[in-house]
Each structure stands twice: as C-alpha cells, then as structure tokens.
Amino acid sequence: MDTRDPxxxxxxxxGHRACAGCGEAMAARMVTDLIGSEAIYVAATGCLQVFTTxxxxxxxxxxxxxxxxxxxxxxxxxxxxxxxARGDNTPVVVQAGDGGTFDIGLQxxxxxxxxxxxxxxxxxxxxxxxxxxxxxxxxxxxxVRTTTSPPGRLxxxxxxxKKDVLAIVGAHHLPYAATATVAFFSDLQDKVxxxxxxxxxxxxxxxxxxxxxxxxxxxxxxxxxxxAVETGLFPLVELEYGTPTSVMHLARQRPVEDYLELQxxxxxxxxxxxxREEIRHLQALADTHVAxxxxxxxxxxxxxxASVAARxxxxxxxxxxxxxxxx
Amino acid sequence: MTRLDxxxxxxxxxxxxxxxxxxxxxxxxxPPCSRACPCGEDIQAWLALANDHEWEAAxxxxxxxxxxxxxxGRICFHPCEGACNRRALDTAVNVHALERELGDRALxxxxxxxxxxxxxxxxxxxxxxxxxxxxxxxxxMARHGxxxxxxxxxxxxxxxxxxxxxxxxxxxxxxxxxxxxxxDLGITLQTGVRIGTDRDVDCLRESFDxxxxxxxxxxxxxxxxxxxxxxxxxxxxxxxxQVNTGSPPAVPSRVAVIGGGNTAMDAARCAxxxxxxxxxxxxxxxxxxxxxxPDAEITALPEEVRQAEAExxxxxxxxxxxxxxxxxxxxxxxxxxxxxxxxDLEGRFHPRLFAxxxxxxxxxxxxxxxxxxVDWRGLDTLKTLSPPEVMVxxxxxxxxxxxxxxxxxxxxxxxxxxxxxxEGVTTHAERESREIPAQALNLAYYRPEPRQEPPAxxxxxxxxxxxxxxxxxxxxxxxxxxxxxxGVCFHCGNCWNFCxxxxxxxxxxxxxVDTDYxxxxxxxxxxxxxxxxxxxxxxx
Numbered sequence: 001m002d003t004r005d006p007x008x009x010x011x012x013x014x015g016h017r018a019c020a021g022c023g024e025a026m027a028a029r030m031v032t033d034l035i036g037s038e039a040i041y042v043a044a045t046g047c048l049q050v051f052t053t054x055x056x057x058x059x060x061x062x063x064x065x066x067x068x069x070x071x072x073x074x075x076x077x078x079x080x081x082x083x084x085a086r087g088d089n090t091p092v093v094v095q096a097g098d099g100g101t102f103d104i105g106l107q108x109x110x111x112x113x114x115x116x117x118x119x120x121x122x123x124x125x126x127x128x129x130x131x132x133x134x135x136x137x138x139x140x141x142x143x144v145r146t147t148t149s150p151p152g153r154l155x156x157x158x159x160x161x162k163k164d165v166l167a168i169v170g171a172h173h174l175p176y177a178a179t180a181t182v183a184f185f186s187d188l189q190d191k192v193x194x195x196x197x198x199x200x201x202x203x204x205x206x207x208x209x210x211x212x213x214x215x216x217x218x219x220x221x222x223x224x225x226x227x228a229v230e231t232g233l234f235p236l237v238e239l240e241y242g243t244p245t246s247v248m249h250l251a252r253q254r255p256v257e258d259y260l261e262l263q264x265x266x267x268x269x270x271x272x273x274x275x276r277e278e279i280r281h282l283q284a285l286a287d288t289h290v291a292x293x294x295x296x297x298x299x300x301x302x303x304x305x306a307s308v309a310a311r312x313x314x315x316x317x318x319x320x321x322x323x324x325x326x327x
Numbered sequence: 328m329t330r331l332d333x334x335x336x337x338x339x340x341x342x343x344x345x346x347x348x349x350x351x352x353x354x355x356x357x358p359p360c361s362r363a364c365p366c367g368e369d370i371q372a373w374l375a376l377a378n379d380h381e382w383e384a385a386x387x388x389x390x391x392x393x394x395x396x397x398x399x400g401r402i403c404f405h406p407c408e409g410a411c412n413r414r415a416l417d418t419a420v421n422v423h424a425l426e427r428e429l430g431d432r433a434l435x436x437x438x439x440x441x442x443x444x445x446x447x448x449x450x451x452x453x454x455x456x457x458x459x460x461x462x463x464x465x466x467x468m469a470r471h472g473x474x475x476x477x478x479x480x481x482x483x484x485x486x487x488x489x490x491x492x493x494x495x496x497x498x499x500x501x502x503x504x505x506x507x508x509x510x511d512l513g514i515t516l517q518t519g520v521r522i523g524t525d526r527d528v529d530c531l532r533e534s535f536d537x538x539x540x541x542x543x544x545x546x547x548x549x550x551x552x553x554x555x556x557x558x559x560x561x562x563x564x565x566x567x568x569q570v571n572t573g574s575p576p577a578v579p580s581r582v583a584v585i586g587g588g589n590t591a592m593d594a595a596r597c598a599x600x601x602x603x604x605x606x607x608x609x610x611x612x613x614x615x616x617x618x619x620x621p622d623a624e625i626t627a628l629p630e631e632v633r634q635a636e637a638e639x640x641x642x643x644x645x646x647x648x649x650x651x652x653x654x655x656x657x658x659x660x661x662x663x664x665x666x667x668x669x670x671d672l673e674g675r676f677h678p679r680l681f682a683x684x685x686x687x688x689x690x691x692x693x694x695x696x697x698x699x700x701v702d703w704r705g706l707d708t709l710k711t712l713s714p715p716e717v718m719v720x721x722x723x724x725x726x727x728x729x730x731x732x733x734x735x736x737x738x739x740x741x742x743x744x745x746x747x748x749x750e751g752v753t754t755h756a757e758r759e760s761r762e763i764p765a766q767a768l769n770l771a772y773y774r775p776e777p778r779q780e781p782p783a784x785x786x787x788x789x790x791x792x793x794x795x796x797x798x799x800x801x802x803x804x805x806x807x808x809x810x811x812x813x814g815v816c817f818h819c820g821n822c823w824n825f826c827x828x829x830x831x832x833x834x835x836x837x838x839x840v841d842t843d844y845x846x847x848x849x850x851x852x853x854x855x856x857x858x859x860x861x862x863x864x865x866x867x
Contacts, residue, residue: 002339004841007833014829014844015338020346021848025827052338059338185824211848219849219862222825226771302774310772310856312378312812316820316833 002061008318009037009061016059017051021218023208023225024048024124027182028095031122031206033318034192037062039091040079044072044100047131047210048124069104072096073112076119084118091196094121098139099129101205102165113172113201120195120202126210127162134213138163141233142285143278144265146213151268156278161285166205170242175200178238181207183226184307187236187248189317194238207234215264227259230304232286235293247293249303256283343828347847349862351822351840356763356814356858360407360422365731366393366463367738370407370422374810375817377425377803383438386429390440393426393734394466394509395459395488397434397501400427401795402492403731404628412813415765418778420809424798431797434504440512444472450748453478453535455522455706458486459730460721461541462509463737469512471749476535477514480521484510486543487722488730490568491590493597494791499571523705537716539740540709541733544722548698550585552650555695559658560651563590563696570597578603579691583661585648586696587611587625588727592632594694595640600791606688607635607642610666610678616644623669634783634794647678649685651693660689699727718744763814767858772821779806816859822851 002013011032018025024047032041043049043066052059053066067075076094083090096105101123112119128146129135136146141162145151149158169177176198180188188206195202209216209224216224228234229248233256236248257279260266269275290296360370368389376385389396400423411419432438452468454461457479465475483489484506488497510516520526531538547562549555561576563586569576580603584595587609595605609625614632617623625632625644636642649662664680671677676698701723709717720736722728745752779802783795798806816837823831823838830845831838840851852860 001337002829005829005832008823008829010829012829013337013339014841015341015343016828017338017341017343018827020828020846021850022827026825026850029827029829030824054338054341056335057338057341058336061337182825217849219853221827221848221850222854223771305774308772309774310817310819310821312375312808312817312819314819316823318824 007315009033011035011037011060011062012052013059013061015057017054018047019212019218021211021221022047022051023182023210023221024097024126025051026221027124027206027208028052030182030185030188030317031095031192031204032062032093034189035091035093035120035196039063039093040083041065042067042072042076042079042092042094044094044096044105045069046097046100046124047126048095048097050131069100071108072100072105073108073119073121076121077112077115077117080117080119092117092119094119096121096123097130098123098125098127099137101125102138102163106165106168109169109203110172113169113174113203117201118199120204122204122206123165124206124208126208126213128210128213130210130213139165141282143269143275143282145268146265151275156268156272156274157265166203166237166239169203170239172201173242175202176238176240177203177205179205179207179234179236181225181229181234181236182209183222184229184236184248184304185317187307191238213265215267216262220262224259224262226308227254227262230254231256231259232290232295233259233282235289235295237293244293247295248307249297249300250290250295251302251305253286253290253296256286342843343846344830344841344843347842347845348866349847349849349864350842350845351847351849351851352861352863353816353838353840353859354761354814354861355816356761358763358813358815359410359412360420360813362762363406363410364392365406365729365735366399367735368392368407371810371812371815373429374420374422374425374807375812375815377429377807378810380804382429382432383436386433386438387441389426389429390433392738393731394440394463395430395505395730395734396426397430397505398488398497399731399734400424400430401497401501401793402488404729412763412765412768413809413811415768416770416773416811417775420811421778421780421798421806424779424781425803425806428797428803430505431501433508434501440466440470440508442472442512443470444749447472447474448748450474450536451476451534452537452539452744453531454539454541456480456486456541456543456721456723457484457506457516457518458541458543458721458733459488460543460723460733460737461486461539462506463734464539464541464720464741465514465737466509466512467738467741467745469509469514471745471752473745473748475514477510477516478520478522478526479516479518482518484516484518486541487545490571491564491593493567493570493593495596495600495794496593498793521705528706528708532716537718537744538709539737540706540717540719540723541721541737542701542706542723544699544701544727546700546702547695548700550648550695550697552648555651555693557653557658558656559691560693560695563594563694564699566594566694567597570601575601576692580604581690582606582692582694583608583688583690584694584696585661586698587627588696588698589627589631590699591694591696592627592635594696596635596638597791598692598694599635599638599640603692605640606690607640608646608648608661608663608688609642609644610647610669612644613642647680649680652687657691658693659691660687661693662686663688701726761814763858768811768813769854769856769858772819772854772856773811776805776809778809779803812857814858817857819856821854821856822860825850825854
C-alpha cells in the first residue's frame, strides 16, 4: 500500500511505469484522487491500463477491472446494474484513453449513455495510440505527425480532422458532459465534483499531453496543455443535456504557433510552405472554436487567468486524508 | 529484489527513482527587492506576513533591519521597487507605501521594540551622531543587550532626517515617535554634546569598548566664486535647517536654488511654500536625457522633480553659476552660463561653462545646494584607528547618500561587533544570495492587478502639511497580495497537484520530494510560480 502521504489518498500509487512527465498519469492521479477510493474503477485498454499494471504489480489502491479494449463502458454498465440491484450506491467510473473512447470503445460508450447507466466515463485524451508506438487515432488533430500519418510529399501529417467526440456524446442528451485539462486544476476539480453530484451517464474528456507522442520536453506537459486552451484549440466547456452551459473564457487568445512550436509532432509545419498553410488551417479551426463557444466575451474576461492563479497557503487541491481500510 | 524478480502486489515496490537524471530541490532564494535594499530588509518575508494579516509580526520582521519604517516608507528612494520582478507582469509592488503603513500602524497601536535578551553585556558602546546610521547602530546593539550612549551635537536626535527633510515629506511627529521607540530600548541620549569640541575624544576611548562614528556629511560644499557668501546667500542645509526648526528666513519674491540633488529640490519646494518664485539651476540634464550616463542626469528622484514642477518650480538644466551678482549688500541675481563639461579630467564633478553663453537670472536670495562633505574637526585621532574599536558609518563613511544606506551601514557595523561579542549572532555577510530573476518565475500563475497608489495632492503656498497620504485599509490589503514571493514557497501546492508520479509528498508545514519515485521530469520546477524549486543534474 502507498501510505506515504497523509494528505492524499494516492488512488493511483507511485511506482507506475508511465514515462517521465506523463500527462495521462497526471490527469488520472488528479481525477481519481478527487473521486476517492470509495468507487469501482473500470479500465479500457490503453496507456493508463498498461503502465499501471506492469508485471503483476498494480498501482491501483481501489477495486479495478480491465476486460478488453472495446467494452469498458459495457463492463461498467453491468457493474452499475448489479450494484443497483443490491441497493448499493458506490460510484462506477470508467477510465479510457482516446482510442477506447473515440474509436474502439465508441459503440459501447454510446450504448451505456443511451441506456442511462449511472456511470462516470472519463476519457484521458492524448490524441493518439501512444503506448503501441504513436499511431494516429480519431482524436489526433489535423496535420499531426504520427507513425501512421507521416508528413511527406503527399501529406503534411494527418489528413483528417480531430473527431468532435463531445458533440457526439452531447447528441445523446446526457445529464453532463465536459472537457477539462491538467493545466486548469481548479476547473478540473469543479467538473469532477459536479459530475459526482449528478446521477445518470456523465462524460469527462481530459486533455492529457504525451511528451513521447507529442514530442515535447517532459517538463512542459502542463504548459502545453495550458496553451491548447489559450489558443482556442481545446475549449473548456460544459454541456448539460447537450446544451453548452458554461465555458472557460480566455483572457486573450494566443496564436496557435505558440502551441505548435513546443511540439515535435507539428515541427514539419514550420519547414515548408505547405506546412505554413496547415498552420493557417489550424488557426482557423481554433478561431472557429472561439467563435462557436464565445470564448472571448468582453463582459467576462480573464477566466483562464483567474482559474490558474496560485493562492497563498492553498496547499494543493486534495485535503482528503487517507482512510485506512477497515479490517 | 532484482528487476526481473517480481511478486504480485503493489507497484509501490518498484522504485522508479532510478530512472532519474535530474532532481528537484526546494530552495529559498533572496529576492531582488531585498538584494536592492540598502538596509537589507527581508521585504518578501514581511510582505508575506502582511499578506496573512499578521501586521505586528510583519512590523517586527521589518524592524529587524530598519527601525524607522514610518520614516523610510515616506522618504526612501525605494530601489526595491526598481528591482521588483513584478514589473515583468505589470508594475512593481508599492513596497514603500506598505512599509509606511506598517510603521504608521506601529505608531497608532503603540507597538514597542522587544529586547532579544534580558541580560546586559559588560561592554559599552558610544555612538557619535544620532542620525539614521547612529540610530540604526544603537538600535541593533541595544536589542542585543549592549548598553549604548548616543552623543548628538544638536539639540535633538534625527540628524538630516530632522534638519534636512521638510515636514511636507516627513511630519515631525512621525520622526520623533519612531526615534522615541528606539530610545525606549534603554539607550542613553546626550544632546548638545559635540565630541571633539565639547568633550575630548580620548576620554571616550577610556569609557567605551567601541565607538561608532556616524557624524554624517554636514559641511556644505562651497562654490568656487569668492563672492558667494554674505547676506541672502545660504547653503541648502542651512536654509532647510532654519525652515525645519520653525524659524524660516524671510524670502524675497525671487529665489534661485543651485544644484540638482534632493537637497536642492527640498530647498526649492520649501522656498516655494514660503511664497517665492523659485528657479532651480541644475548642471546636469533632465531624467532620461542621457541614456547610459546617469551621472549626466539630475540626481533628485524623478517623483521629487515631478512634484516640484507641479508646484510651479522652474527647473533649468545644463546651466552653471559663474558668480553671484550683488547689489546694495544683497544678491541681485546670478550670472549663469551653459555647461560645456560636467567632470574634470580626473572624473570629479566640476562643471566647465561655455564662454559667451552668460545670462543674468534675477534673484534676491541664492541657495547653494551643491553637495556636502564630512566635517572631521576634532575627530582626526579617531580616523586613524581601525575597527572594532572605532567604526565609521553613514554619510561619514560613504559621502552623501541616502537614509536607507545609512541605516544599512549601522546594521552592518553592529552585526560585525555583535558577532564577536554575542554568542549566536552571525555577521550580515553570511546570507545565501542566490539570484531569482523574473525569468525563473512562472508568471502564468499570477493575475495582473493594478498597483495601489495614494491620491497625491499638491501644496498651496505656505502649506507644510504632508502631501502624500498613506494607503487606505482596502488598498493596503490589495497591495500586499501583489507580492510574487520570488524564490520563497507560499504553499500553493502546484508541485503536489501536478506530479505525475506521486513523488511530491505533503507534510504539515511543507512539501518534500520522495526520491524513491521521482523520475526527474521537471514539471514541479517548471510549474512552481515563484521559482522556489531548482532542478539539479545528477549526471557527472
């Protein structure tokens, strides 16, 4: 057991095998410590499942199950139905990567939401199949270099656009769906708390940069995630029954180059005229998000600044002492 | 257990710390404000206490180095603000207004300085000169239980603070009450005693174990023109002394002030308040006119110049005085000419004027404020001895500088002596001085907040009331929050929140690194707002 920290449960314990600077490990530690150990966690196949269960050493200090890639939502639905039959209100949480959400797990996710199961589905979105060696996924943004979308004579990286999974999920008119990211911790905290206070199917998409696949310095994980929001490429929004009910307003919109230039997966865009055209395309996509969600509202400026402002004696976000398991 | 020999269980058995090639280290830094402060105040520390509304503790922290905060908060040239890292985000923290507020709070609430020891040592010190340097030295010695006798040549303590600074910048009662609080520590003050004239120097050496000479630079420099003496011709210090002791001279309708320092500015503004039309003749150029050559610009503080001009004082730059023109026993004016060169070949300040550019400036009174020198009369035998028996501080050691410099030199002299005499006291030099530049901060974690300024009001003639008010209570709280806490942890918890590897652990009063698991990614250091965390390479 990981009992080193009296102020934090460490649902996801130390000793896991994520790369240094892993955004997904960071995101999962945030989300699971906010939810706590009194929950049942279901994993889809993906980085998080692989690096936390290496060589029969589990980093999970909670009930945790992994079945196959596609069916995490279906497994969770079954667990939830069984708990309900027993009158047990223990929360059920699915943790999946973007592969297990956007692509391989989409059908089971859709079914789980459509049937109204009381499950929180968390997608850690690192925009590709990373632990198998960085292949493109439905979540990989346009023009990104992966091993299966290499830039070359015919293409400047991935040809297609990033799938708008939030809109797909929102089309199910579920009680709550939101996007969040590791860089805006207090925002993530609010969204997890809100999700836990609602019954029915809930969906959280957490952007989690991947130093390996995105090819940025390990120390810049949070900075990259912050820039994804500040450029407008990854808007932070909340949907209730499919309708946007709140957005994170930007203090100012940064140009997409600020975000792109930190990452090797976009480096080819700076090396050719074709690439520079794609940068303009990505800027147009960001501008579309800003306009669509009204991220630059002059009446409500600076939400991004307010959200990350460091507070004196805040002592971090998890003032929940570890509970010793009852014997 | 070897790497390949695993039993089923928790990943906690697997120490990822051996992947690491660099590791985070929590380390306090010494912020630029404190590095710039001539008193060596730990500005970050007392701002942090003010931020937590620990007002009295903040005042005590501040007065460890500077026992005159209400005074310095008003008159200091605040180099701390010029160095403040917050300028990279918006504008510098208004340190001097907060210092003044703490000083005023202490006066309002009657907080008293505390002795650090109940026991008096058997050594005694004498301080010659009760100006800022002498008071600072006496304060430090008395706090540590060393009996102090303070000799002052004039009839009251304060030195230049009392005789040279006009009341509209520093109200008399503020100065007197802060000095009284220092003397309350049990310091013996003897006023009206000029050592070297009224009392022999050598008898001091017999009765005291050490002597601190803080006699200031009180002798005004003279203009080379032999005619620059007589009725209606004053030095800046004399003029200010007369004004500040309540017997101002009658001023004619036109007054010329010669000089570009703060004394010149004070004299000009006092003359203006006494009803005169005032022209300042300054050999240097205006602020900002000579980039890279601060010697060639007016030395008075920009805000002093701004306020003087707003009060209707004319400042004429790059002009020098050739002679005083007399008429009927009184000055009729001065002959001024354009400055050719400011410094002579040895680099001394000695303006040379262009022939043929002379003009006549009418003035019934001429005030020369062209610098001061140390008056060593009667003290020459002390000058030759070495410390610790005799130490020299303040303007007497450095030439005319600032009150803050004087207070700093008093502290340094005292800590040098105390380190030899009192167990557990270290010298001032032993402070770790790792720099923390603005680039080492992560400014994303601070919100721009406007600097709180008191509303400035400009004087009407003959009004010597204080012109710059303090901040109101709400503004004080808003301003204290603006400190970035450069290099010093303020427990925001970013490192703990962001660590992907559960390698940052929270303890009751701090965060620590668990090196068994830290993979050395560097996120904690990068996302630390205040640059408290360093990454140290483990590669050799």
